[in-house]
Amino acid sequence: MVALALAEQALSIAAGASLEIDGVSHAFDIDGKVLPVLDDVSIKVAPGEFVALLGPSGCGKSTLLRLVAGLEPPRAGSLREDGVPITGPNPSRVVVFQDPTLFPWRHVWNNVALGLEAQGILKSQRHRVDAAIELVGLSTFRNAFPHQLSGGMAQRVALARALVNDPKILVLDEPLGKLDSLTRITMQAELVSLWQRSGFTALLVTHDVEEALFLANRVIVFSDRPAKIKADIVVDRPYPRHRGDAHLAELRRHILGLLGLDATW
Amino acid sequence: MPTYSASDAVPFGAVGPAGELGLFRQLHVSASGLAAGLAWLAFGMSCLWWPDIGDWPRTEGVAITAFIIAAGIVLATTTAKWLGRAGAGLQQRAPWLLALGLFLTLWEVATAKFGWLPLPFFPPPQSIVEVYTDDLPKLLDSVLASVKLQLGGYFIGAAAGFLTGVSIGWSRGVGYWVHPVLRFIGPLPATAWLPIAFFTFPSSWSASTFLIALATGFPVTVLTWSGVASVSSAYYDVARTLGAKPSFLVLKVAIPAALPHVFVGLFMGLGSSFAVLVVAEMIGVKAGLGWYLQWAQGWAAYANMYAALIVMSLLCSGAITLLFKVRDHLLVWQKGVVKW
Known part of the structure; x- marks a missing residue:
């Protein structure tokens, strides 16, 4: 416990940033045809809020995350972090992708150190890498290569690689999508406690309604492509949440209805 | 495999x-x-x-x-x-x-x-042993000359090929200009340059170095290029969101990810450079194992030829073993690499 407390201290508690997505539209050129993916999306996320984005497969949620990360500029509209326009990637907004995409040629420790190394501050900040690995409970695997890790462990390393940068906004692109259901449930609980302790703003894309309701303050439901906001639902339940909560079950039925799945429920 | x-x-x-x-x-x-x-x-x-x-x-x-x-x-x-x-x-x-x-x-x-x-075409074992005991100085001189020529040419070719490959893989502009040249000149066997090389270069040694470098450089370039080009864009996305600059993307993402391909290129380059080395020594350079073979044939000294062949195969095999050792050391993170 002491080690964990120290680990948290080393990853200084960075307060989350606010995120404003203002009238954003985006499209892709595929074989000379314009394929619209986002249609006039506006979302305001308060500092420290946990927002889940739900929607049918391929509707453009992940594209929205790429825009938030600054990996691409939007075709129309603007995105701001704490009022500052987003023009490119920045370690204050870190993405955890569906695949862990660890660098196979680096040990766990060096994978986690990637961000600090890229920013040229690794030499003075090595303790932060140790702390982040400690935080996700993989200290014994610091010298393992990625191919020696299980899927859940690899995704934990990816999480540590993001958290070591003290992100103000953590962008989660279906980070638990490929894990088995048991690992998934464990990591959902871990994610909640990490978020509660660190105070970052979280933006999560998921297909799993239950996951969204278990984790998020707000669930935003998107329509089919091009994605439009269909509903913005506040989940006003204290943490840690109970999966059998009657109110959550009610919300779940409502959201599945919005996604056009009411016939089955 | x-x-x-x-x-x-x-x-x-x-x-x-x-x-x-x-x-x-x-x-x-x-x-x-x-x-x-x-x-x-x-x-x-x-x-x-x-x-x-x-x-x-x-x-x-x-x-x-x-x-x-x-x-x-x-x-x-x-x-x-x-x-x-x-x-x-x-x-x-x-x-x-x-x-x-x-x-x-x-x-x-x-x-x-x-x-x-x-x-005398099939000499007995003792006559080959005789070559090693009685003609050792000349044989050693030849080995030394071959190794020197081979190392120089190979390292120049490997370095040039690696840099060219990374540049083509990374930069569209470089690719635009270099790719056609590579396609036009690359497949030409390096030995085809031999006559031109021997009268345009100041010495037969520099001409041979150039040819060995050429033979090494082509496969190294192509495989480095394909290695860099095939790096998953997800790696770049990860590095960019973590604050990586372009130099970091090249040195710490593209090159390590391409390294397995680069080693295939280095291996292929080594093979083709051996061929060029022997031909260059037989035709132009008056030293080395290729020249020794030629000289032995001229004197119908067949035992000497076999002796030189054995030494040559030990050297080539040794060079490949060394290359694979280096690869195994650098690519420990890969699963199931081929044993040599």
Whole structure:
């Protein structure tokens, strides 16, 4: 416990940033045809809020995350972090992708150190890498290569690689999508406690309604492509949440209805 | 892809009867070791049993050496337990030693004793040994010249190929200009440049270095390029969101990710550069193993040719072993790399 407390201290508690997505539209050129993916999306996320984005497969949620990360500029509209326009990637907004995409040629420790190394501050900040690995409970695997890790462990390393940068906004692109259901449930609980302790703003894309309701303050439901906001639902339940909560079950039925799945429920 | 080497072979009949006493319990007369010893004994005997049909002064020396080797094999395989890893390795290779002994016996009988194979095209073992004992200085000079030429050309070619490959893979602009040139010139065998190279370059040595570098550079360039081009964009996305600058993306993402391809290129380049080295030495450079081969042929010194060939194959194999060692060291993170 002491080690964990120290680990948290080393990853200084960075307060989350606010995120404003203002009238954003985006499209892709595929074989000379314009394929619209986002249609006039506006979302305001308060500092420290946990927002889940739900929607049918391929509707453009992940594209929205790429825009938030600054990996691409939007075709129309603007995105701001704490009022500052987003023009490119920045370690204050870190993405955890569906695949862990660890660098196979680096040990766990060096994978986690990637961000600090890229920013040229690794030499003075090595303790932060140790702390982040400690935080996700993989200290014994610091010298393992990625191919020696299980899927859940690899995704934990990816999480540590993001958290070591003290992100103000953590962008989660279906980070638990490929894990088995048991690992998934464990990591959902871990994610909640990490978020509660660190105070970052979280933006999560998921297909799993239950996951969204278990984790998020707000669930935003998107329509089919091009994605439009269909509903913005506040989940006003204290943490840690109970999966059998009657109110959550009610919300779940409502959201599945919005996604056009009411016939089955 | 499974590959096999002699060290993987399972020794047959490795266990013999153990003695009563503690000391003797440690001694296992291995059947394969004993058989290998007998084969070498047979080789030695075959040297002495019949008279030579030609004049070879080293026959007796070879026989004595064979006896010593035979005794060594039997002794070492019997006491393998005390010799640790070396002993275990020898024990594993005993079947190969047996085969080698039988081959040498057959070779000796078929050439020096009964002349089943026509002389002088098929010299006996002792005449090749004679080359190593009597013509050593010239052979060593040739080895040194070849190694120097090969190393220089190979390193220049590998470095140039690597840099070109990374540049093409990374920059569209460089790719636009270099790719057509590469497509036009690359597939041309480097030896086709030989006549031009030898009169445009100031010395035959620099011309050969250029040709070896060319032969090495092409595969290294193409494979480095394809390695860099095939790096998953997800790696770049990850690095960029973590604050990586372009130089970091090239040095810490693209190059390490492309390294497995680069080593395939280095391996292929090594193979084709050997070919160019030998041809260049035969035609232009008046030194090196290629030249030695040519010279030996001119004098109908066939034993010298075989001797040089054996040395050459040891050198080439050694170079590839070295390359694979370096690769294994740098690419430990890969699963299931091919053993050499």
